[in-house]
Amino acid sequence: MATLIIPTPLRKFTEGESIYTASASNVKELLVALYTSHDGIKKHLFDDEGELRSFIRVYLGDEDINELEGVNTKLEDRDEVSIIPAIAGGSK
Numbered sequence: 001m002a003t004l005i006i007p008t009p010l011r012k013f014t015e016g017e018s019i020y021t022a023s024a025s026n027v028k029e030l031l032v033a034l035y036t037s038h039d040g041i042k043k044h045l046f047d048d049e050g051e052l053r054s055f056i057r058v059y060l061g062d063e064d065i066n067e068l069e070g071v072n073t074k075l076e077d078r079d080e081v082s083i084i085p086a087i088a089g090g091s092k
Contacts, residue, residue, distance in 0.1 A: 001021045001022060001023050001077060001078075002021065002022065002023075002024050002030050002075045002076075002077070002078075002079045002080070002081055003019055003020070003021050003078075003079070003080045003081065004019070004020040004021070004022070004030055004031075004034060004081045004082075004083065005018065005019060005080065005081065005082040005083065006018050006019065006020060006034075006083060007082075007083055007084065007085055009085055010041060010044060010083065010085070013038055013040045013041035013044065014034075014038045014041065015038070017038075020033075020034050020037075020038075022034070022037075024075055025074060025075060026069075026071065026072050026073055026074050026075055027058060027060065027065055027070075027071045027072070027073045027075065027081060028071035028072065029075075030075060030081060031045060031046075031052075031058075031071070044056075045083070052070075052071055055085060055086040056083060056084070056085055056086070057083075057084040057085075057086065058071075058081060058082070058083055058084070059081065059082045059084060060073055060075070060079060060080075060081055061079070061080060
């Protein structure tokens with residue numbers, strides 16, 4: 001099973017869980033499994049067209065899936081996937 005690391009801001013939608021595991025052949029299947037079992041998180045990950053929101057970054061290990069095959073990036077058992085929401089701010 002692949003492991004998905006849930007960032008702190010999204011844990012309120014996973015009953016406080018920081019780690020989610022599921023059998024999935026690719027990143028999208030893993031994310032779909034997450035939102036199927038945790039109602040309310042889908043709208044924070046995907047837009048109305050079903051595309052991953054632009055401010056959400058997903059990593060397989062230490063590689064951005066956008067540098068791989070996007071949400072179609074294949075997963076193996078014991079892969080670790082992390083959701084990284086963008087952080088706004090800074091100074092001018």
